[in-house]
Amino acid sequence: MTDSLTVRDNRTGLEYDVPILDGAIKAADLGKIKAGDDTPGLAVYDPGFVNTASCRSSVTYIDGEKGILEYRGFPIEQLAEKSSFLEVAYLLINGALPTKAEYDAWVHEITYHTFVHENVKSFMQGFRYDAHPMGMLMASVGALSTFYPDARNISDADNRHMQIVRMIAKMPTLGAWAFRHAQGKPYVYPDNDLGYTANFLSMLFKMSESKFEADERLVRALDVLFILHADHEQNCSTNAVRSVGSSQVDPYSAVAAGVGALYGPLHGGANEAVLRMLRRIGSKENIPSFIEGVKNGNEKLMGFGHRVYKNFDPRATIIKKACDDVFEVTGVNPLLEIAKELEKIALEDEYFIKRKLYPNVDFYSGLIYEAFQFPPEMFTVLFAIGRTPGWLAQWSELVQDKEQKIARPKQIYTGPRTLDFTPASERWA
Ligand code: COA
DSSP, X not given: OOSEEEEEETTTTEEEEEEOBTTBOOHHHHTTOOSSTTSOOOOOOOGGGTTOOOOOOSSEEEETTTTEEEETTEEHHHHHHHOOHHHHHHHHHHSSXXXXXXXXXXXXXHHTTOOOOHHHXXXXXXXXXXXXXXXXXXXXXXXXXXXXXXXXXXTOHHHHHHHHHHHHHHHHHHHHHHHHHHHTOOOOOOOTTSOHHHHHXXXXXXXXXXXXXXXXXXXXXXXXXXXXXXXXXXXXXXXXHHHHHTTTOOHHHHHHHHHHHHHSTTTTXXXXXXXXXXXXXXXXXXXXXXXXXXXXXXXXOTTBOOSSOSSOOHHHHHHHHHHHHHHHHHOOOHHHHHHHHHHHHHHTSHHHHHTTOOBOTXXXXXXXXXXXXXXXXXXHHHHHHHHHHHHHHHHHHHHHOTTOOOOOOOOOOOSOOSOOOOOHHHHTO
């Protein structure tokens, strides 16, 4: 058996052998297949890139059938249990776990880059009182490129490292300030005595106390949520970062594009929809009629189903555990009872079993965020902070990948051709 695909083009009767490498064929090889000398080569039509690999990557591995998620080869379950978000960020960016000295240097670097230029504060204050925090985050991350014009030098490894550190360090500052802005509260400066996630909580919730000390269990739960969101291979926002980054623009502009993609309801917004759904169901007695409505196609069970995971979403299992830890501190969110019952009933129902529909990461994450007293608009900001190391690891891989080119998909043109243009003065006469 050879690793190749034999294609017979019935338009010409010609046969082609197309090599298969790593379970894929090169689209360029199909381009050699033509109906005639002056016709374009065969293209692949794939809206949404459902079955098109855009890169080789060694950052994240997913097996959707088996429910496996690994960062740089390490299972997400082990990282969530035994690692910290900054260690995971190091792993994603550098491809290997840090030594003690490397880890200390990394944490020190990130901690001492959490401050932003005072002018960033001024322009964030210029947003309207009801500005969506994701819009503020997207604009302010993009604007950082104007503060660090050297970031354009993406071919220099030290320079790339500097921008990666800055961005991972400053995202919580920008995210927390966007939150404070909506509340009309003064922005809180970073506290370099605190760890990454504890400092974020301080910038969010500190009032007049001289030091804000969050409950350790809450710090750990949020840290775990950041770990779970840190990367997810070629999802919509990562693809946006890579696509924009492929023009060789600075990484702040590329990550701003990722934040923009994450802002959309199909990507970062599902957990908010879960909360709305649970509120609407209102009590356990209403679950059977709700499920009937879903089965009749009236609506979806939000937080269930995934394009890739078809048996279980490993992140959902970890989040369920984090829920218990958080509610121990904050008291139980009454919606949790409805969520658990809903999950139980759905998992036993033929409709969901047949379609391989299981809870995804968003089914429980909204409940946790709400327990932290985050308004729903902030949920996606938390996702963005967690995803930043993943975006940057993928961007870094992209700019060093000799096979990569500027992203420029093909199209199948369906409009009119060679029309004659009549000037407006004649058309409207
Ligand atoms: N509730 C009810 N039915 C669902 C469903 C859900 N949450 N998700 C999928 N289905 C059904 C579809 O209606 C379809 O049924 P059919 O075969 O009878 O037509 C079948 O399951 C396959 O779904 P499909 O839409 O083809 O799957 P997809 O891979 O394109 O979609 C999602 C994946 C995530 C977009 C989809 O499951 C969904 O919309 N889930 C709810 C939103 C959500 O939680 N998103 C967060 C993802 S992390």
